[in-house]
Amino acid sequence: GENVEQHPSTLSVQEGDSAVIKCTYSDSASNYFPWYKQELGKRPQLIIDIRSNVGEKKDQRIAVTLNKTAKHFSLHITETQPEDSAVYFCAASITGTASKLTFGTGTRLQVTL
Amino acid sequence: DAGVIQSPRHEVTEMGQEVTLRCKPISGHDYLFWYRQTMMRGLELLIYFNNNVPIDDSGMPEDRFSAKMPNASFSTLKIQPSEPRDSAVYFCASSPHRGHGVRDTQYFGPGTRLTVL
Numbered sequence: 001g002e003n004v005e006q007h008p009s010t011l012s013v014q015e016g017d018s019a020v021i022k023c024t025y026s027d028s029a030s031n032y033f034p035w036y037k038q039e040l041g042k043r044p045q046l047i048i049d050i051r052s053n054v055g056e057k058k059d060q061r062i063a064v065t066l067n068k069t070a071k072h073f074s075l076h077i078t079e080t081q082p083e084d085s086a087v088y089f090c091a092a093s094i095t096g097t098a099s100k101l102t103f104g105t106g107t108r109l110q111v112t113l
Numbered sequence: 114d115a116g117v118i119q120s121p122r123h124e125v126t127e128m129g130q131e132v133t134l135r136c137k138p139i140s141g142h143d144y145l146f147w148y149r150q151t152m153m154r155g156l157e158l159l160i161y162f163n164n165n166v167p168i169d170d171s172g173m174p175e176d177r178f179s180a181k182m183p184n185a186s187f188s189t190l191k192i193q194p195s196e197p198r199d200s201a202v203y204f205c206a207s208s209p210h211r212g213h214g215v216r217d218t219q220y221f222g223p224g225t226r227l228t229v230l
Contacts, residue, residue, distance in 0.1 A: 032217050043204060043221040044156070089156060095217050100146070100169060103156045 002027040004092050006104030013080050014112055021107045023090035024072040030092040033066060033073045034101070039086045047088075048075070051095070080111045117222035119205050125228045131193040134225045137186055138207030146219060147180055147190050148204040156204075162188065195229045202226050 003026040013019045025033075034049035050057045050064045050073065057064050061080075066073040077084055087108050091101040118137040126132055138145045146161040160170040165182045173180070177196070182188040192199055206219040 034218065043223050045221070046218050049218070093217060100158055100161055101217075101219060102158075105155045 002030060002092055002102040004090060004102050004104045006090050006107060008107060009105065010108045010110070012110045012112060015080060015082060017080055019077045019080055019084070019109055019111075021075045021088055021090070021109070022072060023074070023092075023104050024070075025092040025102075026071070027092070027094070028068075028071065029094050032093045032095045033064070034091050035064060035075050036089045036091065036103075037086045038089065038106075044089060077109075080109075082111050082113065085109055085111045117205055117207050117220055119203075119222035119225050121225060122223060123226045123228075125230065126195055127230050128196055129194045130229075131191065132195045132199075132227060132229075134190040134203050134205075134227070136188045136190070136205030136222060138188070138205070139220055140186070141209065142207035142220075143210045144208040144219075145182060145188050146206040146208070147188070148206065148221075149201045150204060150224075151201045159190070192227075195227075197229045200227055200229050 004023055006023045011019055031052035035047050036044035037047045038044040048059050048062050048064050050066050052068055055066055061078045063076045087106045089106050090104040093101045117139055120135045124132060144163055147159040149157045149159055157172055159172045160180045161168055162182045165185060178192055180190045202224045204224045205222040208219045
């Protein structure tokens with residue numbers, strides 16, 4: 001089955017700096033890669049996703065890149081703000097089938113003032 | 114839409130007791146997922162349903178766990194008997210029908226924080 005590895009497990013950046021979180025996956029058939037943000041005590045919420053037919057997707061300060069050859073994808077947050085502090089999860093799945101998301105282990109991002 | 118609804122939000126019980134967690138998915142969603150989240154093991158998929166039918170229960174830890182989905186708007190996750198190691202946050206999520214060009218986004222409920230003493 002699919003295996004998703006996520007790094008780093010914790011990340012501390014200063015407000016205004018950029019943050020990058022990286023994930024690798026094992027199943028070359030995976031073609032859908034969402035990122036979820038989970039604030040303390042809250043539910044995971046989708047912030048951005050990418051499909052295998054594109055290499056990059058951007059939404060304001062958040063961007064995701066995908067390298068299918070190397071089987072890795074990354075989340076980039078620019079101009080970080082204190083409200084970006086949360087745990088971020090990457091995931092992978094195969095669309096169009098009765099398949100499931102396989103989540104990474106999460107990255108705890110702390111944005112300091 | 115109210116989103117995915119879970120009850121109770123918090124549950125404290127004693128070891129050996131039966132625990133039932135409830136979930137109401139978003140109306141019209143065909144898929145329902147049960148997850149367990151702990152510090153040690155992160156977010157684990159326990160079981161998921163498609164059109165009320167269990168598709169993959171390989172994540173259910175042992176026979177003490179069971180899940181049902183009697184109709185499209187209701188699902189339960191039962192633990193009997195409960196043990197302290199079952200303490201975790203249990204999330205229910207739902208997803209619309211999957212197909213070409215359709216988003217696979219999973220929408221999570223607020224979770225149930227279970228504490229087994």
